[in-house]
Amino acid sequence: MTHLHIFLAFFRVGILxxxxxxxxxxxxxxxxxxxxxxxxxxxFGDVLALGNAxxxxxxxxxxxxxGYRVGGFLGMLNALIATMLPTIILMILLLTVLNSxxxxxxxxxxxxxxxxxxxxxxxxLTWDFVKKSGTSQLGWIWASVxxxxxxxxLYFFNIHPAIIILxxxxxxxVKKDSTSEKKENQAS
Amino acid sequence: MIYWQIFLAFFLPGILxxxxxxxxxxxxxxxxxxxxxxxxxxxFSEVLALGNAxxxxxxxxxxxxxGYQEGGILGAIIAxxxxxxPSLILMIALLGLLMKYKESPRVKRxxxxxxxxxxxxxxxxxxxxxxxxxxxxxxxxxxxIGAASFVLMEKLxxxxxxxxxxALVYGAVVLA
Numbered sequence: 001m002t003h004l005h006i007f008l009a010f011f012r013v014g015i016l017x018x019x020x021x022x023x024x025x026x027x028x029x030x031x032x033x034x035x036x037x038x039x040x041x042x043x044f045g046d047v048l049a050l051g052n053a054x055x056x057x058x059x060x061x062x063x064x065x066x067g068y069r070v071g072g073f074l075g076m077l078n079a080l081i082a083t084m085l086p087t088i089i090l091m092i093l094l095l096t097v098l099n100s101x102x103x104x105x106x107x108x109x110x111x112x113x114x115x116x117x118x119x120x121x122x123x124x125l126t127w128d129f130v131k132k133s134g135t136s137q138l139g140w141i142w143a144s145v146x147x148x149x150x151x152x153x154l155y156f157f158n159i160h161p162a163i164i165i166l167x168x169x170x171x172x173x174v175k176k177d178s179t180s181e182k183k184e185n186q187a188s
Numbered sequence: 189m190i191y192w193q194i195f196l197a198f199f200l201p202g203i204l205x206x207x208x209x210x211x212x213x214x215x216x217x218x219x220x221x222x223x224x225x226x227x228x229x230x231x232f233s234e235v236l237a238l239g240n241a242x243x244x245x246x247x248x249x250x251x252x253x254x255g256y257q258e259g260g261i262l263g264a265i266i267a268x269x270x271x272x273x274p275s276l277i278l279m280i281a282l283l284g285l286l287m288k289y290k291e292s293p294r295v296k297r298x299x300x301x302x303x304x305x306x307x308x309x310x311x312x313x314x315x316x317x318x319x320x321x322x323x324x325x326x327x328x329x330x331x332x333i334g335a336a337s338f339v340l341m342e343k344l345x346x347x348x349x350x351x352x353x354x355a356l357v358y359g360a361v362v363l364a
Binding site: 012018027050054055087094108109120136147 | 235279302352358363
């Protein structure tokens, strides 16, 4: 039963995600967090962050990991196959049988009409993470500072996200807990 | 020998391509066109165009098709594994380690610290999709489709599958 759910979840993600792996992230969120509740939004954020920090295609990294978490090694294979196989087969068929379709105006119309839909899904997910950042222990002030600095570094200076994620991870590990800070003050 | 070449050709883009599949396309092109000469630049861009017109992750579609062309079914399997395998194994190992210590305050703090960055990354992707929609269908269609899908998905709680299917039909009929 679980395996059927894994397959269905990632089959839908694969067959509905237009524009490559990154555009299917909100679809993965929908299936994994909202529909099947295999993890909460926080964990999803962790998986996405690490996926972004590692090289390679993002959709299959997420599918593979979530499939592994939910259904072990078989779950991983299942999720990967469901994500990739239907569209690879479609691709081979179309390229070997009828190559002329891609210039058809209706195919182009389909591909462009989906872009604004993905845009809305991404915007909703963005707002989720902004809200969660503000209401976490960071508070709205620090969350806003991090967001503004993040936009400047990532968008205007084109710094690679992996570098920023790595720095923040190290900062989270190295920063002393408030209790151990007190102890240190007493010692000095 | 061809299988080993297929493996190498897709292993390198998989392990060097940061930022998801689309970011690794130039790396795939370098291997497939420049190094091994399996496709000409024109053929490569045709494969890419069709890959973009079809749903699903782009890197694995390219790997599957080119692997199939060069080495049959086994070639396709090898190419897809080389693209997906190495980074996925790394991911499972690292997240396994993280989950083991997930009650530690430091690991909890990681989630908190990273959340704003994820918000920014998603925000930038939103903007890129807005821009690509604006270039593709113009501002009014973008706003119309965007507003319609917002109301359907967020207010009326329609599953995205139906909204995407609706957009595909709308695109094929109205935007063609």
